[in-house]
Amino acid sequence: MASLNKSNFLRAFSSYLPIIILFISVFNEFDFNYLKIENFSFNFVYILVFYWTLRSPDSLGYFSIFLAGIVNDVVIGIPIGISSLCYLIMCAVTAYIRNITLSPNFVKDWFSLLFTMVLINSIQVIILDLIFLIEISYMSYVVNSGFTFLFYPIFFVIFNGLSQIIYQKKND
């Protein structure tokens, strides 16, 4: 009986794991500042949202993503709603890719991420710089997008492993 309860808990916990990671990362806003590497940053949330909404859309609800965006905006200090809009546009792109793709391909996904990041960063820059007149560094966005693109394969492997564990637990 105890082992049954334990397995139920693990099953429920594992199915919420992507959401838990999403919220921890927006509350934390991993910055790696303490590594003191200048011009190094990547957007972990973009990778997370892109992977899970593309490969396993049921694991990450759109409303959770919307809330995570609100949290991210408050923590970073930009006008509330901008990150939510960006994350949801990313979800729209992944939903579109899912609808037009018959057999998923890693390389296509990888380059779609680059296209999506260019799109959403452009929207973010337009809103922040041209509408709210908040001065931002374009180079930081380019560097951030570059590293996010480069780091995607690593997290792809990690999330693939995690996804398999989640589905194993679900099928147990």
Added chain:
Amino acid sequence: MASGRDDFVIAFRSAFLKKKDKQKFSLLSLILLSIVVIILSNINFKPIQFVKIGINEIIYRSSYFISKPENYLKNLTLRFNEHMNLFEKYENTKSELENLKEEKVTNNFLKLENEKLRNLINENINSEEVFAKVLIDRESPFLKSIILNKGTKDNVKIGMGIIDRVYLVGQIIEVNYTNSRALLLSDLNSKIPSLLAPQNIQAVISGTGKNYGIIEHTKDDIEEDLKDEDAIIYTSGLGGLFKPGIPIGKISKGTNYKVEFFSDFTQLDYVKIISFSIGDKK
């Protein structure tokens, strides 16, 4: 051609409007909601501002607790690096201490003279300080700011200066009931009226988004003035936001006029929030 367009429209509509089994909201409705939130959050309407302050309070506190493991890791890395550089630091500090002892003698005299002169013109700078703990120091790649645990209930107001030991590190840009946000000097949006000494040049120090600042809005021949000696940057007090004479950073020779801030913004733990007024001596 027509079927290709139809496929695109079907895929597009499906992406935006169709709800999956486990999705309670369609993407389109949430995207519209985000746009409404962006517009509402920037309307200066009291109920909306109260909601915004409430959201900020909850999220800042939550973020502080969730960030604890990461902060522990961060402190551990910093302590390890400090330990590795201990000897080198000791040697530098020893020689610096000798220089400072010599300077202190001269400074004591200047301080007395300054006080005497202020008394003569019957002027006094009154400043109030509030000690605050840094709750969150999430310096995003785009915006450099910190969250402090003091807000309107401690009389914190927008525009107040933030001091780390004796060095200026930023200013308050947002105030909630129990906490506030300060923009760091390194942020691109930070502009501080300053004075370069001993050259006596008025300038504006602007952040760059990196760990150094740059000089803006000054006379053209600044290069000539800074060619031969280092410059220490202080707040000029112009604009009435900061007390004059708060040290900000220095420009060393041959560094392409980069302003090296005195304070390390990645290691802020406790800071002082200051306000000041210049008036007659009470």
